[in-house]
Amino acid sequence: MRPGPRPSANSRRELDAAGVRDARLRAAYLRCRRLNALHGRTYFLATRMLTARQRPAVHALYGFARWVDDVVDDHDRRRPPEQRDAELDRLESVLRAGLRDGGSTDPVVAALVDTTRRYAIDPALFDHFLTSMRMDLSVREYPDRAALDAYVHGSAAVIGLQVLPVLGTVSRPAEAAPYAAALGRAFQLTNFIRDVGEDLDRGRVYLPADELAVHGVDRDRLQWCRRTGRPDRRVRQALSEQVARVRADYRAARPGIELLAPESRPCVATAHTLYGEILDRVVESGYAVFGRRVSVPRRRRAGVALAAAAAVTGVRARALLGR
Template sequence: MTALLSNRDLAESYELCRRLHARHGRSYYLATQLLPRRERYAVHALYGFARYIDDIVDVPIANAPPVDRLDRIVTMWREAIRQGSTTHPVFAATADTVRRAGIDPQLTYDFLDAMRQDLTVTRYADWERLSRYTWGSASVIGLQMAQVIGVQNDREHALHCATALGEAFQLTNFCRDYDEDRQRGRVYLPRSEFVAQGIEPGVGDSRELRNVIASATRRAHRLYDEAEPGIALLRRAGQPCIRIAFELYRGILDEIERADYAVIGVRHTVPRVKKLKTVAQTLSKHAMSFV
């Protein structure tokens, strides 16, 4: 029998997820401040869930926990979905959000399957295999966001764009975090790209590695182009949030390009002044659209 969860416990779970989001996803957190309160806290809950799981698996591969530890967590999560509630300090808010927003639980199961791969898989042969991973690790997040924010037009196309945007964000992360990931024993860019340059995945800085990063950033840009029309298909109240996240994450690619695709020993971020300018410009354009 599931223990009863008080309103106070649920509120504390949402607050914990909010703090996790504020601490670890600063640009994304900044964007979510433009959402109405209900949607904003739903996004915090989804982020908290993803962060909690990611913190378990995103460790040096030599220190990765046994697969059955994650399997036990998956069982706990499935039970939370089945019961509609849980006393888990993070899962409580996420299960509540999944129920209230009408999110397909399979999207969360696909995410957990992708995280399970991180415990054993360290390389991906080609873009097709990597895309299977990014479906679960990122595209499903885009679909969950679309469900929380709401779609006002052409739902099929909007969800296609949300899928592409999730993958674009993830590929941006893979380029930015290449050095950090390789030190943990993983490479999230396809082996085929390295082979084409005559080098092995996980190598340090070289012209050939920069060519790999350049190729990946071009692919990410194409995904952003594919995703952008979907922003206008979302409910108007949610559009500024996604537009700012879109611009800030794509801005990371601009910083990588400005550094001639050097990603070793540096973690590229969008300068604070540019972040604030992006927020101001987005809010101004959104306000003008109502005039």
């Protein structure tokens, strides 16, 4: 493992709080932290609301998911699907060996294995995740909502279930699990709407074909919108329906925040708010998701984070007072 940049005071404090003492394992967690900070800005901002001891585990889970995603998408487009499939086989073998042996020489897997052990995360969740990721190598579109839901279960719902033990709950975990899965789905479906143009460039459509067809929309029409950089009336109507569906998912997931441990609620509430506002920006743009990437302005992200930080301070003050 090559040494990375010198760790910051914040990252050292997080690892100390999490009880990570081994030097190689600390370096592994730092690798995952850098992946999270670099590629998942909204997600990383939300993790700042967690306690220091929780953050390394969330970084590890993100780091593994990002690694797999990069293998599947191969942004340089240098490797054919069969080579990427072989790389997933190798990665899966490394993960299985790590979970079996309790460690790995690969830094991302080493951090993931340690997190899985510390929080008793069900290893089967990683199998579901990899199954959906493999679908991206061959599946280019989804005929209906049921087919898309099967993919989203492994690509997103299980991510919520992986993170749930790290967040902690005030009720039985089984009671909070459906809400965690629902929020993971809502985040993923938000990405599908925002990134429809980029996904087309990779040959994929993550919007149910039958629901698009109701509005007279098919892949060819979406491709036309990508080429011209603007949606037509039918596509705007179709995307409006998709936005309404995902907003309903956010409303359904919201009650689950109160089932989380108090110190975790501001983090999840921040992610819930900021990801939900991506949909608002999509609508405000006139569904202009074919020519640019819609995002929540930095000032707004900072404002939501500041409010959440105040809530975190209150939770921790009450904990210190024994309330």
